[in-house]
Amino acid sequence: MPAERWPGNRSHVDALTPCAKSNIIQFEFDRRGSFSGARRAQRIKFDSTSSIHTSEAFHVGHAMFCNIARCDSVRVKFVLRAFHTRDRFSHSLGKNALPIRTPLEAAAGGLRSSGLSDPSFRQQSPNRSTVRAQSNMRGDDGTADGGVVHKFTNRLSKEQSPYLLQHARNPVDWFPWGQEAFSKALAEDKPIFLSGCSNFSSPVAASSVQKSVVKRLCHVMEVESFENEQVANLMNEWFVNIKVDREERPDVDKVYMTYVQATQGGGGWPMSVFLTPDLKPIVGGTYFAPEDKYGRPGFKTVLKRVKEVWATKKDALREAGDQVVQQLAEATSASSTSQDLPEGIAQQAVQLCANQLTKGFDSKLGGFGLPPKFPRPVEIAVMLQRYKRLDQSGKETAANKALDMALSSLRCMARGGVHDHVGGGFHRYSVDEYWHVPHFEKMLYDQGQLVNVYLDAFVIWKETQYALVARDILDYLRREMTHADGGIFSAEDADSAEFEGAARKKEGAFYVWTNQEIEEVLGEERAAVFATHYYVKPDGNCDLSRMSDPHNEFVGKNVLIERKSFAETAAKVGHSVEDLAEIIGQCREELYAFRQRRPSPQLDDKVIVAWNGLAISAFSRASRILGLEPQGLQYHFPVTGCNPKEYLHAAEKAAAFIRAKLYDEKAKRLCRSYRQRPSVAPGFLDDYSFLINGLLDLYEAGGDTQWLSWALELQTAQDDQFLDKVGGGYYSTAEGDSSILFRVKEDYDGAEPSGNSVAALNLLRLSSLLSGDMSEQFHRTAEHLMSVFEAKVREVAMAIPLMCCAFDSFAGPSKRQIVIAGVKHAPDTDALVTAAHSAYDPDKIILQIDETDAVDQEFWKVHNPMALAMARRSREGKALAYVCQNFTCLAPVSDPQSLEQLLRSPPAAAKVTNFKPGSTVK
Numbered sequence: 001m002p003a004e005r006w007p008g009n010r011s012h013v014d015a016l017t018p019c020a021k022s023n024i025i026q027f028e029f030d031r032r033g034s035f036s037g038a039r040r041a042q043r044i045k046f047d048s049t050s051s052i053h054t055s056e057a058f059h060v061g062h063a064m065f066c067n068i069a070r071c072d073s074v075r076v077k078f079v080l081r082a083f084h085t086r087d088r089f090s091h092s093l094g095k096n097a098l099p100i101r102t103p104l105e106a107a108a109g110g111l112r113s114s115g116l117s118d119p120s121f122r123q124q125s126p127n128r129s130t131v132r133a134q135s136n137m138r139g140d141d142g143t144a145d146g147g148v149v150h151k152f153t154n155r156l157s158k159e160q161s162p163y164l165l166q167h168a169r170n171p172v173d174w175f176p177w178g179q180e181a182f183s184k185a186l187a188e189d190k191p192i193f194l195s196g197c198s199n200f201s202s203p204v205a206a207s208s209v210q211k212s213v214v215k216r217l218c219h220v221m222e223v224e225s226f227e228n229e230q231v232a233n234l235m236n237e238w239f240v241n242i243k244v245d246r247e248e249r250p251d252v253d254k255v256y257m258t259y260v261q262a263t264q265g266g267g268g269w270p271m272s273v274f275l276t277p278d279l280k281p282i283v284g285g286t287y288f289a290p291e292d293k294y295g296r297p298g299f300k301t302v303l304k305r306v307k308e309v310w311a312t313k314k315d316a317l318r319e320a321g322d323q324v325v326q327q328l329a330e331a332t333s334a335s336s337t338s339q340d341l342p343e344g345i346a347q348q349a350v351q352l353c354a355n356q357l358t359k360g361f362d363s364k365l366g367g368f369g370l371p372p373k374f375p376r377p378v379e380i381a382v383m384l385q386r387y388k389r390l391d392q393s394g395k396e397t398a399a400n401k402a403l404d405m406a407l408s409s410l411r412c413m414a415r416g417g418v419h420d421h422v423g424g425g426f427h428r429y430s431v432d433e434y435w436h437v438p439h440f441e442k443m444l445y446d447q448g449q450l451v452n453v454y455l456d457a458f459v460i461w462k463e464t465q466y467a468l469v470a471r472d473i474l475d476y477l478r479r480e481m482t483h484a485d486g487g488i489f490s491a492e493d494a495d496s497a498e499f500e501g502a503a504r505k506k507e508g509a510f511y512v513w514t515n516q517e518i519e520e521v522l523g524e525e526r527a528a529v530f531a532t533h534y535y536v537k538p539d540g541n542c543d544l545s546r547m548s549d550p551h552n553e554f555v556g557k558n559v560l561i562e563r564k565s566f567a568e569t570a571a572k573v574g575h576s577v578e579d580l581a582e583i584i585g586q587c588r589e590e591l592y593a594f595r596q597r598r599p600s601p602q603l604d605d606k607v608i609v610a611w612n613g614l615a616i617s618a619f620s621r622a623s624r625i626l627g628l629e630p631q632g633l634q635y636h637f638p639v640t641g642c643n644p645k646e647y648l649h650a651a652e653k654a655a656a657f658i659r660a661k662l663y664d665e666k667a668k669r670l671c672r673s674y675r676q677r678p679s680v681a682p683g684f685l686d687d688y689s690f691l692i693n694g695l696l697d698l699y700e701a702g703g704d705t706q707w708l709s710w711a712l713e714l715q716t717a718q719d720d721q722f723l724d725k726v727g728g729g730y731y732s733t734a735e736g737d738s739s740i741l742f743r744v745k746e747d748y749d750g751a752e753p754s755g756n757s758v759a760a761l762n763l764l765r766l767s768s769l770l771s772g773d774m775s776e777q778f779h780r781t782a783e784h785l786m787s788v789f790e791a792k793v794r795e796v797a798m799a800i801p802l803m804c805c806a807f808d809s810f811a812g813p814s815k816r817q818i819v820i821a822g823v824k825h826a827p828d829t830d831a832l833v834t835a836a837h838s839a840y841d842p843d844k845i846i847l848q849i850d851e852t853d854a855v856d857q858e859f860w861k862v863h864n865p866m867a868l869a870m871a872r873r874s875r876e877g878k879a880l881a882y883v884c885q886n887f888t889c890l891a892p893v894s895d896p897q898s899l900e901q902l903l904r905s906p907p908a909a910a911k912v913t914n915f916k917p918g919s920t921v922k
Contacts, residue, residue: 153169154172161675162604166222170227172226173232175241175243177252177739188240192274193275193303194256195221195241195271196257197246198269217270225299244271247490252739254732254746255740255744259273279739280322281321282317332742335724336784336790339783340783341783346811349797353386356797365435368409372431373433380406382801382804410466414454415563418435424480428440435561437549441491443751444608445752448614451621458470460840470618471635486657487654489603494507495509497509528573530583533584536558582634585636586637609672613689622644623701625837627644652704662678669717685733685756700845704824705856711762712863730756754802760803763778763782764806766778768814768845769845769863771866789803813843816883817885818847819847821849821871822848832881832899835896836899839904
């Protein structure tokens with residue numbers, strides 16, 4: 001029975017009691033459960049100095065953060081953030097959290113005396129109708145619609161970022177982050193106003209009802225303040241103004257958002273921080289309304305007060321800023337004096353993480369935790385690895401439970417509205433528990449990761465539906481998101497115009513359907529079949545949950561969701577399953593053609609290295625794993641049914657694009673992104689580690705040692721720039737950039753995995769692929785890295801699932817090395833490589849060695865001569881596969897079925913302490 005509609009998920013604060021320490025607020029609140037409607041009270045302590053990132057937070061306070069009925073009425077006079085106990089935390093500050101005062105507090109005797117003590121300084125909320133009306137009056141390039149002639153142009157007009165270009169015609173004299181702005185501030189002794197956001201919403205979203213409030217507030221603040229000439233004049237006279245795209249400069253965003261979180265008790269975007277000319281923070285917040293209202297200072301008041309305090313107490317502000325930076329640097333530091341992991345923690349990591357996730361598992365609808373529901377692939381990955389370990393131990397019941405949580409989540413996501421059934425790919429997240437109504441944005445980092453977990457599910461369970469979902473995503477990326485030269489674009493927006501010439505854009509307008517539209521496109525008979533399968537209703541179908549459409553934005557609209565299996569629909573409409581699949585596929589294709597005539601959502605055509613690394617991994621693995629599909633499998637739109645080798649070609653083109661356009665061969669350095677030209681921003685840890693992972697998968701799938709060689713080159717560059725050689729682990733930013741006040745070692749595996757987690761897995765793989773001193777060094781670096789984060793595993797393993805997988809791989813059976821000796825891309829070699837991908841095994845690596853290829857010979861002669869010697873023993877030119885583990889190699893096999901059988905057998909048990917990396921192949 002669908003839940004009744006209601007105006008919002010109301011929250012009532014019953015008691016508010018400050019604790020003895022001023023930086024701790026303790027309160028009780030009641031919350032209606034999202035499933036039963038029952039009320040339950042929770043007591044939560046919130047440390048306002050903790051740096052918290054949450055993908056599934058429950059917020060109490062002003063309606064900007066939660067759906068307390070309508071946003072146009074002020075229901076609550078304070079802003080608090082309450083996090084459900086299962087939320088994810090990055091714990092950037094963790095136990096080192098300090099009661100940090102802002103420099104403005106220190107200089108002006110506290111925020112109260114400065115007039116900025118009101119909670120609204122930390123976050124204000126505009127009227128919701130203002131958000132929707134103002135934020136959508138834009139063209140695809142971010143400029144105002146209607147042919148308006150702009151009389152202002154600032155320095156951002158020379159930038160590449162769509163977000164920065166959106167502000168290029170503001171009357172504000174914006175500077176990009178860089179030396180020109182810094183020099184001007186120092187020369188004129190002016191404070192800096194730093195504003196940061198991005199054209200697309202953050203991987204960390206705030207609440208179910210907001211549906212990209214982050215992005216909207218960035219646009220609203222632009223319209224209300226940055227396009228306001230009076231406000232702009234104040235900004236230009238009193239400050240040097242800098243705009244930052246947080247996707248281009250995640251390093252800048254991380255530093256100052258950590259500051260905002262630590263001093264204001266929470267964060268968000270737009271990020272608004274005032275700095276000294278030498279970039280030390282003065283005070284920060286998020287959204288500010290232009291005028292004072294509800295007893296809260298507006299942006300003009302804030303500008304004036306910061307200017308006045310700077311004029312009278314700049315020395316105190318500078319001194320306090322230095323202290324804050326020192327405190328934050330100490331609080332965010334992570335290091336380990338020991339290079340060895342404590343006994344037992346590596347073996348326990350995946351179990352700890354899986355146990356914590358299991359407590360939040362939705363056994364009815366899949367996924368972990370309460371809405372909004374994010375398809376967080378690292379959660380699926382850790383549950384699959386837990387399944388594998390339990391299965392290897394003979395604990396079949398527990399193994400099947402872990403597997404069922406992963407597979408049921410993948411099934412529910414694929415059937416839900418979070419999946420674009422017409423065009424392929426996945427939207428950002430679902431606002432309700434049914435995976436039904438999404439925030440409609442599509443991000444590349446989601447697509448690549450999701451492909452890999454669907455491929456793993458197919459390999460484990462042999463159910464073709466998982467393979468078809470992987471194809472669906474990859475075909476979407478090739479069709480809609482790929483640069484002509486091979487790079488893969490970043491994102492598609494959630495909003496678009498309902499029709500050409502519309503005054504504003506609407507959430508999901510491109511993707512939702514009326515029943516009448518479907519009937520007009522498909523005809524009555526086929527429309528009835530389609531409606532039965534996808535829950536299409538004349539009055540709209542966004543009624544499954546009270547969270548689906550709390551503000552009645554989608555009345556009369558349908559978001560496609562499969563509430564019946566094909567077999568159930570076929571029985572109801574009187575067709576065979578095969579005929580129904582054909583009909584539904586034709587319907588989707590026709591609806592896709594119709595949809596293409598609608599105004600399209602904005603495309604963010606930046607090519608970001610890190611996200612392309614995730615996609616390269618997905619395309620590479622798919623090129624082999626999808627070769628295992630059963631013969632005669634039928635494909636229906638939006639799946640193309642292409643030869644899987646085309647996916648390998650897509651991976652190679654993306655890698656070649658990055659190497660040609662974003663890599664300095666001489667300096668051995670990556671740039672962060674490309675849009676018409678390489679960005680000024682350098683590559684960060686994520687760019688290196690994600691790309692290395694993609695290149696390793698590309699090598700294993702295609703056997704071309706140029707990619708493995710480049711991965712090694714990038715690993716060396718990553719170590720040179722980011723590795724803490726004394727304390728262990730990798731900083732997110734390179735050494736030597738004086739504009740970055742402190743360096744952080746990121747640990748949180750969220751919408752994007754942590755660069756440290758991916759780096760740990762890369763190091764373990766490289767250690768097993770190679771031999772000699774380099775192999776030993778990679779292994780030691782991996783262990784030292786993991787020792788930095790072992791406390792996090794003990795405290796909050798569910799925040800770092802992929803790091804837990806790395807711990808487990810370190811502790812588990814030694815890597816199985818599958819050495820395939822044969823002529824590259826010959827049919828018999830290809831068949832063995834595909835068979836080598838047939839088993840789900842996180843402890844497996846694949847080496848391809850072609851004894852007829854001089855480049856191969858030279859590479860392996862240097863990096864693993866024993867593997868090369870084995871390859872040279874191939875008989876009569878026939879391709880052979882050797883499975884080696886624990887200093888032992890089984891007899892070689894030449895047929896794919898025999899190799900698949902060998903890989904299905906349990907791996908030999910071996911402790912990592914008895915395993916010398918890189919020397920197993922004999």
